[in-house]
Amino acid sequence: DIDVRELPNEEVDIVLGGFPCQTFSYSGKRGGLSDPRGQLYLQMIRIIEHYRPKMFVAENVDGIRNSKKDNKGNAVDVSALDTILKAFDVAGYNVQYRVLNAADYGVPQSRRRVIILGIRKDLGDQEDVFYPKALFDQTGLETKQKWLSAKEGIDDLWGKINDPTVLNHTQRDYSKAKFYPGKKMQGNNRISADRPAPTIRAEHHGNIEAHYRTTLKDENNMDGWRRLSVRETARLQSFPDDFNFACSASSAYKMIGNAVPPVMSWHVARSVFYTLNKLGITSK
Secondary structure (H helix, E strand, C coil): CCCHHCCCCCCCEEEEEEECCCCCCCCCCCCHHHHHHHHHHHHHHHHHHHHHHHHHHEEEEHHHHHEEECCCCCCCCHHHHHHHHHHHHHEEEEEEEEEHHHHHHCCCEECCCEEEEEEEEECCCHHCCCCCCCCCCCCCCCCCCCCCCHHHHHHHHCCCCCCCCCCCCCHHHHCCCCCCCCCCCCCCCCCCCCCCEEEEEEEEEEHHHHHCCHHHHHCCCCHHHCEEEEEHHHHHHHHHHHCCCCCHHHHHHHHHHHCCCCHHHHHHHHHHHHHHHHHHCCCC
């Protein structure tokens, strides 16, 4: 547990939190609030209650809306998200959430995440809080900009393995795990070139998907497939090319998969700034 007495005594405007999502993820065991990781939002609340920031931002997977187990593992009628929102409300914040897709903000990846925004009750209400407007959409008909495809995100990196000008893109920076012909299993497939990549997960080895390109004429011959490199997964998450992951490939894959896409984060941060600015609330 966090000992708030050991925290720095200073004014904080915004608290950001991404409490563990694995227990709520559709690809996980779905332990929900009964998993110790599922209760770490309580630690975030302790920090919020200590600092009393103007606003907070919390992020989790879309599956949190449908996880319906209490802290003892019993099935209940209230979702984990509703329980968490109520706890933030009791802590003194007006809260709301939206499900945002990273692809709507120029990230070449389909990644749906619940973004919770809370504003201190003495400063504003739910209707005072703004979320970022989508800048891209699947067809381009609504925003005039179509979702970016995986090809637009990473195609220029093909053939550049071991290029010294490209970070985290060497022979050591991609999984060599074997592919299994005829089997349908996680990671045993290639991403598509003409649409956003699927959600980049905090995985490694055999669970990393293959590049849409292949070195052989026969597209179905797995001998020509290569799994996405660390740099390619970072690109699909919108990390800048000069961001170096100074660790093993396995650790880098996990960090990248656990991250909120930086470009999407920027848009959320701008919406928080806009909210406070519209209310005439400025930081010191």
